[in-house]
Amino acid sequence: MRADYVGEAIHLRGLVEFSNYCRCNCLYCGLRRENKAVSRYRLQPEELVRTALFAAELGYGTVVLQSGEDLFYTGELLAQIIKEIKAKTNLAITLSVGERTEEEYALWRQAGADRYLIRHETADPALYAALHPQRTQRERVGCLQTLRALGYEVGSGFMVGLPGQSAETLASDLSLLRELDVDMVGIGPFIPSPSTPLAEESGGSFERTVNLVALLRLMLPEANIPATTAMGTLRPNGREIALAAGANVMMPNVTPTRYRPLYEIYPGKICTGEEAGECRLCIEGRIKSIGRTVGQGQGESLKYRKRNAAAGKYA
Ligand code: 5AD
Ligand code: SF4
Ligand code: FES
DSSP states (O other): OHHHHHOSEEEEOEEEEEEOOOSOOOTTOTTOTTOTTSOOOBOOHHHHHHHHHHHHHTTOSEEEEEESSOTTSOHHHHHHHHHHHHHHOOOEEEEEOOOOOHHHHHHHHHHTOOEEEOOOBOSOHHHHHHHSTTOOHHHHHHHHHHHHHTTOEEEEEEEESOTTOOHHHHHHHHHHHHHHTOSEEEEEEOOOOTTSTTTTSOOOOHHHHHHHHHHHHHHSTTSBOBOOHHHHHHSTTHHHHHHHHTOOEEOOBOSOGGGGGGOOSSTTOTTSSOOHHHHHHHHHHHHHHTTOEEOOTTOOOHHHHHHHHHTTOOO
């Protein structure tokens, strides 16, 4: 199915983790507001732009600008940054900065942002509420719908093996993604993070996550599905196994190396000592080792392309 629908190409996204400040308190995440053990950093706007330009130099067609929910980056400031990157490169820009207002999402879209990643995390509304203080699943799904209506290529996803999650929850995760008709889906095993309330819980199963990647490819054959960093963290060749199960995207890190160890969502995260050029070469070697090819261009999803073609928006 993967070969028939999206072929052998693996699309690369240069990932810039530009701030680990976060106003949220998600129980599972090492960057949660109440985790005082984290030293916080943010790239200044000039450094963020420079890093994105470097991603273009390394040959990436897309950058993912990801951060905690950091309001230092106002709607206007991020819009300026998007415009500057768009003016200087051919990069597709994917944002992953959490829940913001419809006005901000619209401003960023006008500024040139192409895509947005915001995982629904879990389809069980009660579990969602338990894991996300002061947040609701309704708001999260609302964000996904707003982004979609604004013309973004939209990505969601969930964690596998969250405490309190059952097989039924995972089935609901899959049907929610089908309902939302997302263009991109990122999933990964839950990995317990120290200094969080879930530190002593057990983590998600690698094999189960691989099976879910395969199910996602069957259910959403035209979607872009990354082999996520969390998969690579649980097994040295975890990402290659995900690619063999149906994934077609990888997200090598381009964050300046000195900040990488500070973006510790969970422990043992790969690529925290490497430089951007090393990850570039490493990824290419991994892709070639399994007989696949590096995707060219911006690598938008087939799903998104067809949707816009149907709406007459795409040549
Ligand atoms: N283990 C695995 N994934 C996690 N995320 C956050 N904390 C963890 C953890 N402890 C995931 C969430 C979030 C993404 C950026 O990282 O799904 O959306
Ligand atoms: Fe913040 Fe994202 Fe971590 Fe939640 S998962 S605490 S929103 S960085
Ligand atoms: Fe970063 Fe392999 S992808 S070192």
